Every structure is written in C-alpha cells, then in structure tokens.
Amino acid sequence: MNLQQFAAECRSVLKADPGPEGRRKICKRLEELLRDPQFVKENVNERTSERQILYEDPELGFCILAHNYTGAKTSPPHDHGPSWAIYGQAKGETEMTDYDRVAEPEEGKPGKARPTRTYKLTPGVAHVYNERDLHSPLRRGPTQLVRIEGLNMDRIKRARFDTVT
C-alpha cells in the first residue's frame, strides 16, 4: 500500500466513523504500514524535515505527516486543541507520558496536568490521542514518525499546560 492508498482508506474510514473507533482502525492500519520497510522508506527518511505534510484532505481536513528528528527533544504536556492525533513510530523510540487534566487553561494562564503513565513507542507501534487527551513525547535520540492529525495543527493555537505532581 502506498501513501495515496492509505490516504484514501483513511478518508473512507473517517467518513463512516469520524469518532474514536474510526481512528482506532486507522491506527491499526498505520501499525501494519510502519512494519513495511518500503512504505517507511518512501514516506519518512533522512531528507524529511521535522514536520512535513504528506497529505492533507481537502474535505475532511485530516493530515498525514512525516517527522524526522535528528536529536533529542522534549515537549511540555499538550493536547491538540479541537483535533485528535495518531502517533506512529517508524524509527527510534518515543517515550510518551500521559496526563490527567487538573486545571483548564484560562486566559493568559496555563492549565495544569498531572502525569499518569509513561510508555515507549517503538517502531511499528502507533497510538491514538483523542481530543483533550494530554501527553508529552520525549526523544532521547534521533527518531522518525508518521503522524495523523484530525486537523492541520499549523493553523491551531495550542494551550499551555504546566506539570504538577
């Protein structure tokens, strides 16, 4: 399966079920594709930037992205605003932490998030983050991912969250 075929499958799945179940199906399919060396090589490689849009659906708005991070990287806890996201690991490892929402962000004030669990995304593993799910990825070395965003996050402002224990 190539990217255009995968995009077409995402389209038809999301048209039938735009909710968590549809995303779960896409996540399973993405895991299969991440185990296909040809698909990985074609879509995420050393020439990929940190955030490269491979496909953006003109009707439904979802995006398939490739990410090539060359070094370690940390991110604060965040959700994806009105969007969901699927993180698929192609190479390397992402240490992911999930959080409970302790306080909502307010005007000019970050929200509060409490870590609940940490787990590893390894090549061939993908994970769905639904709307409002808070997480933070940590990369200790070079990593490559294929991600799907329900909406292109380039156009969405993210709320800030501070970590509390």
Ligand SMILES: [Fe+2]
């Ligand atoms: Fe995220």
